Amino acid sequence: MEQTRMAIRQLWETWYGDIPGWVPTNKNVLAMEEIAEANALVDDDQENGELHFDGESFQPGQERLIKLSDQVVSLSSAGDYVAARKSIGMALHTLQDFYAHSSWVEALNQKNAGDRIYPGLGYPNTMIYPLGPKVKTCSNCRAQVAVFCGDCDGNIKSIDLTSGYYSGEPAFKKKSSAKCSHGGPLDFSTMYDLGIIDSADLLFGKEYENGSISDPSAPTVYDFRISTLQPHKRDLVARAAVLDHKMHTVVMADNVHEHGKALVQARVGGNRKLYPIQILKRDSHGDEPSPDDYGWREIAIATGGHLITFPENETAEANALLDILSRPNHAEILSVAATSSEENPGCEFIFPIDSSLKSLVISTSGVSSLKLFNSNGSPYSSSSTTDTNIRRVGNTIALNFTSMTIPPPGFYRISLKSTTHYTLSISGESSLSIVSFYLAEAGGRPQHRAYFPIPSYPIVGEKSMVKAHIHGNFTDAKFEFRTKGGALIASQDTVRREVDPEDTATMFYGNSTAIPEGEFMAYLTGINDDGDEFQRVVPLMLSSSKLKLTAPTIQRMTAGEPQKVTIGLTNFNSVPDTYDVFAVDSKDSIVEVTHASVYLEPGASGSFDVHLLPKTNSTIGMTGIVFGAKGRTTQGNMSLQRFVLEPEAKPLSYSRIKYHQYANETGQLIERLKMGKKR
Template sequence: MEQTRRALQELWETWYGDIPGWVPSYTMILAVNEIAEANALVDEDQENGELHFDGESFMLAQERLVKLSDQAVSLANAGDYIGARKSIGMALHTLQDFYAHSNWVESLIKKGAPDQIYPGLGYPNTMIYPLGKNAKTCTDCRALSDVFGCGKCDDNLRSVDLTSGYYSGEPAFQKTSSAKCSHGGPLDGSTTYDLDWWDTIIYVGQGINKDSSTCLFSPHRDLHYQAAMISIAATKDWIDSRVYKRLPTRQSELLFGKEKETGSLLDPSAPTVWDFLKGAIQPHKRGMVVRATTLDHISHTVVVVDNVHEHGKVLARAAAGCRRRLYPLKLVQRDKQGVNFSNNGDTYGWEEIALATGGHLIQFAEDETAEVAAILDMVSQQNHVDILSVAGTGSDENPISEFFFPLDSSLESLVISTSGATSFKVFSPNGSPYDISSQKNITHMKRVGNTIALNFTSAAIPPPGFYRISLNSTANYTLSISGESPLSIVTFYFAQAGGRPQHEAFFPIPSFPIAGERAMIKSHIHGNFADGKFEFRTKGGVFIASQDTVEREGDFAESSATMFYGNSTAIPDGNFMVYFTGTDHTGHKFQRAVSPTMTGSKLQLKAPIIQRMTVGQPQKVTVGLTNLNSIPDTYDVFAVDSKDSFVKVSQQSIYLEPGKSGSFDAYFLPKPNSTIGISEIVFGAKGRVTKGNLSLQRYVLEAEHKPMSYSRVKYHQYANETSQLIDRLIMGKPR
């Protein structure tokens, strides 16, 4: 992950460093985080050697790099920048493992050559062929001399011929000879070991990995940093040549976070999206919406409300992710007198989903269709930070609800929007009504159906201070206050440890945090501030607890972002919001909200964090669940996926006593016309008595293996010709 961050930061300087006043933006930090996290996720798969260049898997690993680069370019051109970043990260793990797991670095040293990246690695015009099965590549060595010191394995390679270490547990790449190199370390069963006279395990064998700087895990530890530096250079070369330069300028800048995604459903350049939206909400075309049809609107998600299955709604919510609000649209019919006769009709649960993601359920009449896109442009502006996101229910007896919120000096625009309220008023810090009508620079206020939005331009933003807003509603309402600001929450998630020794990382937990436990929090805050802390609040805005145990780490990416980490206070039971509050660098109070509602649960789901599937081949995924409630319950279980490859679950429900665990199997059959790439699977279990739980898993859908075309390969590089290859590099002739 660190290699990836360093490589991209250096590439930013190459790509954008000559732009006056340029500094990394929070969208760039977000992009590099997504790439780095996808990189780390690959270590959850230790069964497929080509993901790590293990076991001389040069041909398959090379094809994987080419395939993922093509996939990243294709996804970026299609506007799926998140998917493209994940493809890049997955490829980079494989690319970087080449330098840690092969003997390329050692071969350069043996030949007295300067540091060089391996020519053609990850390029479609090059194929790398391994040594024969019986070729002898390593001799025995002792990685540890005793419990107090390291042994000597730095000279266990037999030649400069290109090889890589074998790692146990990868069935397609098992050792064919005891004289083949191993990965090495205490978790690698392909090495041999012995006991000393203290009965302490002393690892011996043929390990050559450079993953770390400790001899316990890495027999070639002394070359760890040199391998990392060459790996960073190779990372830069691959990203620049295989992705960045193959994209139009606009797509590359959006992919790597330099530019913001902008646009409108009314934009003539995107007529197909708008036409589909208009068609989907017309009554005579409602049949088009079979499941949970989602349409991207700038950086948020529009859902056409229809009577879809509950599982489809779960998938739509999961697809919204941690940075995307959901805006369900419901068509409200009117009678001939223009009176709504289905204003509070069945919304099929979309109201709750909008509330959970920080969006609004927008109900409107057919003659307001043309206005829907305009109000969506106001409420879902790109790069807006959330200042306040609340919801509640008014009544005839108590129609007024009031909330306080701070405006800080970093805000460059401001939007106040509400759904379900008939009107609202804003009050200044001194308590007097804020005269909205006198502000000439306000873009405008717009009302569509049950939704009101007020948009301030930069010149009209009220001065810093604490403001009060008063809503008038006798029904369910949602309220959102947001604005564009360099001070923002780039990422926030509850985390769990993952990876393997010397490849450890904290990954976002795939399901809900466990109520009553202290979960690990990880967050990156972009922008300048003097102090800050996290808080838990109810969706109604009621304070629950402060996160005093979360610590601030050093600034990341040259002070453009700060990382916070540490254990939270006890996770609340049920739904809650996360806020980050403090004082900005000018001394004004600020507040930022994490858009999606969090949920603490007493049901724990466990499933593989990453699952590789092959088109056309059936796959079984086993999902475990544990009842942490104090009472027994029956849980209805299900699975659903975004590529429609889910077939069935092994059982419909599971009964669990308190503290007991069970499992069910989900069966998938990726269809022949499925596209490769990362997709989402949602595994769910809902208690009939207690609250349920959901688990979002990602899986990699692999295309059917098709070797690279011989005509596409210009350079055929054989492992037993590595010495000649290095000689050509020394002479300045790469091939």
Template sequence: MSSKCLLLVSVVLALTGLTQSFQPLFASDGNSTSHREITQRAVLRKTAEVCRDIAGAEGRDFSLTIDDSLTADRVQEACSVSDNSTSLLSSVLFHTSIANMYFSNANVDLASALSDEHHFDGEMFQKGRDLITKGVSAVKASVKLENFIAGRWTLGRVCHTLQDFYSHSNWVELGNIAPYNALIKPDKTIKNLAGPNISTCRNCTGDNCDDNLLPDVLQQGLLTSGYFNLISSEKPDGKCSHGGSFDQTSKRDPVGGINKDKIGSSHGSLHHEAADLAENATVELLGDIRTAVGDQNFLRLMGLSQSSVLCFVIDTTGSMSDDIAEAKRVSFKIIDSKRGTQQEPSAYILVPFNDPGFGPLLMTTDADKFKESISQLTASGGGDIPELCLSGLQLALTAAPPLSEIFVFTDAPAKDAALKSTITALIESTKSEVTFMLTDVLTSRRKRALNQADAQLYRDLARASGGQAIEVSKSDLALATSVIEDSSSSAVVTVFQVVMNPGKPDNFTFVFDSSLRNVTVYITGTSSLSFNLTSATGVSQSSSESSGPLASLSLAGNLRRLTLNNDNETGMWEISVDSNDTYSVKVTGQSSINFIYNLVEAHEGLHADFFLKEGRPLSGGNATLLVTVAGSDSVNIPEITLYDNSGPAEVNGTLQSLGGSNFLVTFNEIPAGDFVVRLRGEDSSSSLRSTPSRFQRQASTQMKTSSISLTAQANSTNIEPGSTVVIPFTVTTTTSGVINETATGTFRVRATNDRSFDSTSPSSVTIETDGGGRANGTVTLTAPDTAASGTDVTLTIEADDAATTDINYVVLRFSVAAEVTDVNGPVCQEVSTSTNCSSSSLCYSSQWQFVANVTDGVNGTGIERVTIREGNGTLNTTTVVGSGGENITVASYQASCCADKVELSVVDKVGNVGICVGQVRQSTTVAPVTAANVTTYTTSTGGHTLSSTLCVWITVVALPLWK
């Protein structure tokens, strides 16, 4: 990279936030609308619409009003099909998925700060549209392979570019009140563009730019956008600028700008109109994706899930027969007891491992497929005892949704222990819990066994994730797997958790609030450990009582599990533990009230704002968290802290309410050891209580600081098969949270990915004496030619110091996206309509039929499915071959004469959408049109029933909605 380019990058990084767009996350003036708000509102609106349509098709009520006042909690509740009135819901996954999308959206202002096409600047309309349509294609491919996490990150980036069109172009000034749908349809022409030699603006009058667009541009309806440049004032003569203090082109005639990024912008008087159009355009784009992928997959993409995944990573070597049998038993029990209920796992993940192999990963929503796969696992071989446990765990961590709980079954040490730092990075990034079921751990080293030293690796990873390392004999394993059943319940929250290493006698308190149910206390430690549990009213139970006044106690290896007897005794509880050996205490329950958090970092500039911070916070500096409380719109949060039990130390944060249940929390110091986020609050949502209910929640994932700063940005999250993406990274060393520009040193670099794609990276980088405290490098990642479109790949880049005592990391997700050449939607052509309808009021006794041929063109990818978009008739489809040898899908729809309309959605194999519309009108008969020379191949059926009046007139409309 040239010195000029490095200088430019440094300037951009120093001023990030300057980028020309709606405010990324938070509007500093309090009145403007940010990308975060636009994206969140659109996601909530479209998700609610899909749930409303599903409820209508199933004959259920849906009373939620769909507008911009929606919250994730209200949408989650309205979309949930409860199996009983006492079921608990958790909106944590929904909140997390929405956050992933708006953080990815905001990241465009970091990764593509000076890219005109990413922001529709400089009249880059075609290239901007290409980014959108290619991105949407990648999203649909990801969903097709059920890679929803990667799909969300790509979708967020796409939405940023789409939304910027309405702020940076003159679409609003031209008087348009609807989105420009050509931006999401690659087969449509972007029309009426102002040519390169056409002047579009005149000078603003002082600070007033309201009328700087030339009258001819407005009268002719010419589309233009402003030019932006951070360094140079050069722009084509007569062209509009973006505007603002960082835009050098706005200082050259014609001076001023036309952006509507916020109320104080050049055309800020039109900010809210632009934001509303951006929101409606995002809803339209989401609607296209919905039609292409189907309702259920769309809801999964949005993260609307009522339950967690069931995820097993299982050692399949010769000594694991009993463990595999127990994993099978407990998974079957969970599946069979929860099937058809709202607590049924949202997906099933299975990763086997041994040596020399691991995987393949199975991820499915089909419980029977999971059952079949786990039933086929057999224990065999073994050879040398270490197995590829961490490689299997890496696959599970990158495939499972964030905040998942993953269970690892093994009795062997990890042959790939070098992956420990990578696994730790993925745990911190995904905030997933990992619980290890370790069987027959020996107290002394013996060949072909898991000893204490080997088990310590698993204990460390469990501790980092907030999971547990349960050490048990094979004969008692069934007693320990009760924790898997506990975690498979809905809305499980962590109330309190602590790991004492080294151990010492201590007392711990936790709040038992009125929203909690099925509270369970887990204690792990040596056999000499004793404890005493005391309720809020002073009633006590000791560890010698297996069935006492407070709880039922069960033992399995190093695990004590206490199931509290009732959920009525709220208040402050205490547990005293007496042990000098390492132990852990974890208190969980079921509650709708929980929280999510993300580490964010402030950037200065025109849009001084916060962005998602990857990796660890910096030692000796400050930290900022974006915290969202889920499960109640009536909470007061007086306290959010960082807690380090090794001190012990608890640092209080300063809270800033962002409206709703969102809080920006600033910590002026960070604990030196491993720490977790704790939240204490009051819930006043119940009208039955005279005073708010106090509650506490704790994040499971351990955090730690680093004096190393590692930053990496990729210009695109998509990779074509056979191509290579280059990721520049920078390593710096810091003092008190600030880059030490005089520091030198060498840092080891490690880059790994979960797909075993070819990758290159330097083994180390060195900060030279005159390097300004920075060292730069690049990582390359190559997708093989055979990689299927929609495949996701997670790249983890790590940097540590020479002593390997300090480490930081970045986790990046990419999607393989093959170039799509089929950009035209399927076409419908009427074959025949027939009816026995009359003007009689007994319409329900008569039927009408509509038959159409559906094709995808000579160069199309072929029809994937035809479904009923509107109507409840019966649809049958048959594949035939036409006279020219082309494949034709014959759609035959039959419904009652009480129907008035039918819409059929037709999707091809790359997600292009066409719509057939049929409409009833008063008539008697329509003469059939018969297709000739066809040969029938296959038939499939499905359907619903329609409703309205009289006889039939069929209108067939082909509306290709790009995928």
């Protein structure tokens, strides 16, 4: 993963230099992490040797690189940049494994040829053919102790190109003891001859920076194409569209069944985009909330956003409000959702403003009034109110402070009055922000481990790994778990800023405290370099469960080919329950869920199968499936599994192949490279 980050940082400098917006920003870092994570996840598949160039799989490995390269182009052309980045990450893993798992570097050393790339690797006009099965490439290592590597110096017996065989890859089993093994304590291809051991623009996040509505022709999260934000100009259908608007996700919401809402919620949470979800919904019920509103309100609250209901005659005002709420490069400072009553309508919150903030937006919904006070209790008043934009649409109020009107650093108090459900969000443009934050679990095969986001709700009482990126300058800081109402639950490990001029953000790894029961949020508090106290919040709300849900990582799926996925359930509640299970996806690939429900005693485990058959005319690219289980008396869980849907399998067109590289001609190839001849 670090090799991938280093390469991307070098590309930034080469391609964009110091062009404004293309210095490594937090959104570019998020794009980089998407590529790096996709790279590492390839190690979850240890059955297909061509993913790693194991077992002399040079021909299928080269075909894989060519197809992934084509896929990056086609996905980018279709506007699916997240899927294109995933394809880049998978290709980079295979590319890196060529140099780690093959004897190319050793062959260069024998010829004193220095460092050279293998010509044609990954290019569509070149094919690489392996040695014959009887060609000897390695001898046994010496001084072998148990399964640990012994003295393997000089055991490669051929200048020809070869790679190590790894146990568990059925298509590339070792055919002779004279062939090399991959090596390492977990490779059981042999116990004695452990030979070789591990020695553009939008793709890199620019679409996160643009601040424009997504291409209306691009596929949305719930099979709906939308041409405008003005709801009265489109047909009323029971679907939802998710758009990216200036870094914020906008959901145009009509009546959608619960499974559709689950898909939207899992999609926006699974993508870990750390900005609020603003949900626009026409208000057709006057002041009384519609029963349908509550599901959408929960999704908005889960990401720090608002459910903005408005009458049709305020459509233009709603769009203007959206522009205020959806400012790019905003860092969340406070995110609250709670309920007031007529008996206790007042509520107050204290928050800091620090010197890194260049603007400020205070937005709230479900309130009748809001007031801002200085730390000494006096009402805050701006010296230049002309630059302070106050806008109210339907049930939402927004105060927009520009660089000219933002209050000076210090602590401020905000007072709200509400007799119903309300939400409050405070954010500002800042160089100090949380780029990413998630609870993680180990993934990849042993000896190739990395930490990846937990795809489902964390389990109550467990201690997950916290993985975070923090952009900007600060001294000491710490993470905290708080309720959505703002109450402190627990403090995490102290975060210290990494002083590395080549790093784009402080990377934090630490163990969380025990996962609390219920819903909670992650805050970061500390001191910035100017000595100001600052506060940042991850707007995505975390929800814990006592039902553990496990699903395999799906990386690839081919249109027209059936696939079965088995979902495991374990009940950690102290009472038995019946869990109604479901699966929903955005490409209509699900054929059947084998059980409608699963009954589990306390501590018991069960499973259900989901049969998939993606259609041959499906739009290729990144998609996702939500596997869920809803308890009848206890809380359920759901997991989002993402994969790239590939086009219907077709053989590689060998008419494109112009150059044929043969492993047994490696020595001659190196000599030609030394002499400066291409081929």
